[in-house]
Amino acid sequence: MQKYIPANIEPKWQKKWKEEGLYLTNLSDTAKKYYVLVELPYTSGDLHMGHWFTFTMGDILARFKKRLGFNVLFPNGFDAFGLPAENAAIKHGIHPRDWTYQNMERMREQFETLGTSIDWTKTMVACDPKYYKWNQWIFLKMLEKGLAYQGKLLSNWCPVDQTVLANENVEDGKCWRCGAGVVQKEVIQWFFKITALADKLIWQDPPQADWPKHLREGQNNWIGKSEGMILDFDRIKVFTTRPQTSDGATFLVLAPEHPLVSKLTTKEQKNDVESYIKSVKSRSELERKESKEKTGEFSGSFVKNPVSGRQIPVWIADYVLMGYGTGAIMAVPYADERDKQFAEQFKLPIIKTSFKAKPSGQKQTQYHLHDWSISRQRYWGTPIPIIYCDKCGVVPVPEKDLPVELPYKVDYAPQGKPPLATAEDWVRVECPKCGGPAKREVETMDTFVDSAWYFFRYLDNENDEEIFDKKIVADWMPLEIYIGGPEHTLGHALYSRFFTMVFKSLGLIKFDEYAKKRIHHGTILGPGGLRMSKSRGNVVNPDKEVKSYGADAIRLYLMFLGPYDIVTPWKTEGVNGIYHFLQRVWGLQEKAGVDSLSLRDHEDMRMMHRTIKKVTEDLVELKFNTAIAALMEWLNHLSRKEQVSKEEYKTYLCLLAPFAPHITEELWQNVILRSASDEGSLTNVSSNELRDSSLIAQNDEFQSIHQQPWPQFNDKYLAEEKVKVVVQINGKVRDVLLIQKDIINHKEVIEKMAFNSPKSQKFLKGKLVKKSVYIPSKIISFVV
């Protein structure tokens, strides 16, 4: 027997599977289909452990479902637009496109070494005009529907990356990419009106799709719907969710950015207010959030509280946000903690509220969610299909002129204006309306637009006429399962739901939710328990690990670590353990495949059927770790035997195949070929010749193990001949009886046996049995 050397078998089978097109999906066969998706990777250059972890899960599911007879689609693409490409370009003097395509090439090869069953013919690349043309098309459609608009808003601005950031991309007041402190700046930009669908985006109870509770609650929280009222305090409108406390409003507070601030400020207060506003502006978001003290300044003006009739002062303070409600509040220090703190700090009156006030006002629903700002002042993204004409104003690019292609030659170094502005020939354009001289929009779309709908495009990725064929999408969507990271809860996972709803309103699809099930995967940390990062130097490189242990061992190791959502460090000893397991599987061929050996032994049959059942059920429930444990238990059983029958051996390989596709394929082909030559028909033929011979095509067993039907279990083998029944006395285990199957349902007999057993007698002697409970095949419980 040859030694198990993964490097000798893994590339060989990867090549063969690819040549034979084993994983190509025929989309016209929709009788029993299964679409499994893993979040597409960003083209950063290398697959990291996280990719291995999530794509192994997806791959195991794809292989398992295929073996159950499903027509499985498991595609993948690349999130290829974005800032890192541009930053790398600036740093290394390589064009973002070249950098991206080089990375993509390397990543495709790495996906192959992982042994995934991805169908690469159904793919998409975000920076390909064939793809982003449809981003532009969606933009135009949304513009028509009033779901895209241009507006001027205070926005998060990253001074280092020189771009606007969505709320979701600001972490602790810092840019999620470069960590620079974000400042507020008023900018004209394009928005998607996600707030128009805020109500529809709220998750119901029970949920309309099987998505994690954590995600549903998180999104609902982020959407932040609250019902309240707009009340008028003279000219000032405030929003409140508790109008019944308005009799206790003893002052008003305006956000420093509120448009009425300058009007309301009196001459005497002018200097103080102006210096206060100046100090607010100079504080960063972070400082503002961290300081516990409240700050503010009196405007000098008073307004009338319409309920109490009192004149109350108007203050200006930054604990009131311009971006929520009306940017002004009535302060009820008696009922509100923050107002109370402010009142105490500035010695403002606190009066009791009746909680019964009924002010007149207008009902209003308010959301925390803001419209999605999609303009980015950078180069490497989808051009926004808009033309500015001096005569006609803002003119959308006509559909027939799509795609608006991103010019290759630009000066993408940041210089305070969008890089596309430097491509003067590209910018200069005829107005589609009047034919006069005009200029293109020089900003690009947020890359989250690319990933908001890519899974639709996989299904019809070559289509130049429409975004996708409605029928194919109707046949294949929604996704059966979408595997992704919890960090996308408020970004990608929300945007893609929004896009799906927009597609429905455009009549492209008929469903609201694009994935029946979503799961959040875990994280593999560095060996020391910290997040892997280059700067920490604790990155475990999958390529290196594959060289030492092979892809199968890494796949199994990752899946065996724990549940799919586990957050846990990488441990080399653990990989050793799995490698050892694979070597034992490899060694099994020594005593395996003995044809004459039939499965007479009941325990052998029981172990086999038990394992089939366990692995099958665990895969359905995505419990990869316990499925592997069951396979280990069966291997322990098989290892103790002198010989292993062909049926057991083949079943074993079949069950292990989704987890470890290479070693099982090799062993499968070996055992099939060996039995063929045992039959005498194929002597003096080498393995390779045999594989290519015509005989193989005639017999299904000669096909890849990944095309074999999934093993079936039969309940009749599951029962043990003698069943263990535990004897409990007053809740404590005192004895275990071995009971023949045929009397297991006779309560009186079992009760007598349990009562009379010497061990039980020790505890029962001279005591009165008050009650006995018998659960067949499990337990008999006495109360004395």
Added chain:
RNA sequence: GCUGGUGUGGCGGAAUGGUAUACGCGCUCGCCUUAAGAGCGAGUGGGCUAUGCCCGUAAGGGUUCGACUCCCUUCACCAGCACCA
């Protein structure tokens, strides 16, 4: 502060009302070996007056013949959101 989640051996974890610690790692002992490693076999929650018994799933209480599992209280940790009026 709000929301969601978690708490089990030396470690990752298993068991979701019925023998707690499956499976793996680590460790101990033994076999094999010139030796080391690998491999194979046995053991591995704690305690004790040890053929047996007691304790034990963050802490305390409850329901039940029986609780890691269900209910109540408390504590700790993780994640997300957060001056949202």
